[in-house]
Amino acid sequence: MLALQVCSLMVNYIINSLSKQNIYKIIVYDAYCGNQYNQTGSQLHLYVSSRPPCRKNRLTLNPHPWGKMNLGKIQTKKFNLWFKNNHVLKDVDLEIQEKAVTAIMGPSGCGKSTLLRSINRMNDLINGCKTSGEIVFDGLNIYGDGNNVYDLRRRIGMVFQKPNPFPKSIFENVAFGPRIHNTAKGEKLKEIVENSLRGAALWDEVKDRLHESAFCLSGGQQQRLCIARALAAEPELILMDEPCSALDPAATSKIETLIGTLKEKYTVIVVTHNLQQALRVSDFTAFMYVGELVEFNDTKVLFERPRSELTANYINGKFG
């Protein structure tokens, strides 16, 4: 066993470098917040010192919200994206924490959806789309050569602005993924459907009408059905692009409560125009403006003490 004591802000850098080789067991003892994190492999223990972050350290380019340090599930590293000549994302450096909700907010057209779609490579098929930099998911650059995009999308579920159930029954919507990938059938499939519907807080409302058309459901129920469909693929990360914008306040409230429970098992990124929603549902918030990540922090800190004047003006409704 090799033990190192390091500044906590160096930990993710070290973990990312070492976990690529897949041979280390990394146990991080975070003396600052008393947590312990594990990563599979064998043999390296890091002890995180409780010293304050050193701003001059070159490894601290993407500082963590201090005190909530965890293993980053996703990092974007100097990520740029162009649609033909339109430079839509500019040097975006963002670190998404595991099993937490991160909100992305910003005015219309600033690149929120584009960033979200970049995470499961949904922009790839758009004519004239070009990227540079990296998006690292569990130590793997998803834009690297030879990645299996289908596997990536199984691990990263997506929920869109408007509920988009398939023209099938409630059951078949949720069973769709496991069925086409041939990962379950019979009783096992029924179990996956039930668990996914329970996970999406919809089971009690639909358990007696699983074979009715999904279109019989209300908008809010349809959106939870889409979340259940995403859960059936057993994702690790769930991307939500304004999942409540087409819903009434009651349905919105149910989805917001659901987002709060999803983070117990999943990492969630939610794009929202609604500042109050970001405040209610998220642990961390990223504020974007014309393709740049202006600020990223613990949600409460970002709303109460924004570092950037631009963020403060956005939060105070001076533009939007």
Ligand SMILES: Nc1ncnc2c1ncn2[C@@H]1O[C@H](COP(=O)(O)OP(=O)(O)OP(=O)(O)O)[C@@H](O)[C@H]1O
């Ligand atoms: N498929 C596409 N082809 C070309 N340009 C696109 C495409 N999708 C988005 N863009 C451009 O990328 C920029 C960012 O758009 P994006 O949809 O990411 O913004 P957004 O922040 O999600 O906005 P909104 O809040 O209105 O949803 C815009 O200039 C948009 O015109």
Ligand SMILES: [Mg+2]
């Ligand atoms: Mg959008």
